[in-house]
Amino acid sequence: MQRIPLPVPGAPPSPAAGFEAPFDMLGACHERVARMLRLLARLREHAAGHGADTAGSEAARDVMRYFDVAGPLHHQDEERHVFPVLLAQGDAVACRTVGRLLDDHRAMEAGWAQVRQTLQRLRDAVPAPAFAFTADEQAQMDAYAALYARHLTDEDGIAYPAAQALLQPAQLQAMSADMQQRRLG
Numbered sequence: 598m599q600r601i602p603l604p605v606p607g608a609p610p611s612p613a614a615g616f617e618a619p620f621d622m623l624g625a626c627h628e629r630v631a632r633m634l635r636l637l638a639r640l641r642e643h644a645a646g647h648g649a650d651t652a653g654s655e656a657a658r659d660v661m662r663y664f665d666v667a668g669p670l671h672h673q674d675e676e677r678h679v680f681p682v683l684l685a686q687g688d689a690v691a692c693r694t695v696g697r698l699l700d701d702h703r704a705m706e707a708g709w710a711q712v713r714q715t716l717q718r719l720r721d722a723v724p725a726p727a728f729a730f731t732a733d734e735q736a737q738m739d740a741y742a743a744l745y746a747r748h749l750t751d752e753d754g755i756a757y758p759a760a761q762a763l764l765q766p767a768q769l770q771a772m773s774a775d776m777q778q779r780r781l782g
Contacts, residue, residue: 601636601643601656616777619678619769620761626671627749633663634742637712640719641730641738649719649728657716664709670779672702675752678772679760686763694755701748708741 614621640656647653680698683691715734722728730738764772 601639601652616773619674619772619776620757622776623671623674623679623757624753626667627753629663629667630671630745630749633660634745636660637738637742640716641735644719644728644730648724648726649722650724650726653728654720654723657720661713661716664713668705668709672705673779674772674776675756676702677775678764678768679752679756682760682763682768683756691759694751698748698751698756701744701751704744705741705748708737708744711737712741 614625616622636656637660640653640660643650643653643656676699680695683695715730715737718734719728719730
């Protein structure tokens with residue numbers, strides 16, 4: 598079966614990060630988000646040229662699996678460990694940033710529900726050489742990707758460095774343990 602390649606052939610894989618370095622793990626997740634958004638873009642191109650085929654169905658499955666499972670866990674990590682430390686310092690800029698990032702999480706949940714339905718429609722259509730995403734579906738995917746891109750920039754450039762500077766070693770250990778527990782049970 599042919600796989601839909603990411604747009605950068607030979608790109609290094611997303612970095613592997615362990616629970617002992619929670620901010621490295623959060624950063625690695627951001628890299629995987631970006632890879633999944635690039636795969637979503639390639640899937641759109643692929644569907645335009647090939648319709649709903651097995652390769653497109655598998656790519657849709659990969660994107661759905663990632664945003665169904667890893668995305669919510671990642672947002673929980675931030676909401677449990679990154680954002681509270683920023684809010685606790687009481688800085689107005691940090692509080693506004695966290696408020697916007699929390700709003701983004703809710704908007705991403707709603708946007709993902711729409712994008713997921715679109716990807717499921719593609720999966721359900723296989724095989725369908727004449728499959729096409731609607732203009733509304735295209736707009737929803739564009740909006741989802743744009744929101745995520747801005748959100749990642751805000752977290753990587755503002756929230757993560759600020760929180761990392763504030764967290765003590767014991768807090769980082771607790772963060773690591775919680776992240777591991779929620780993933781591995």
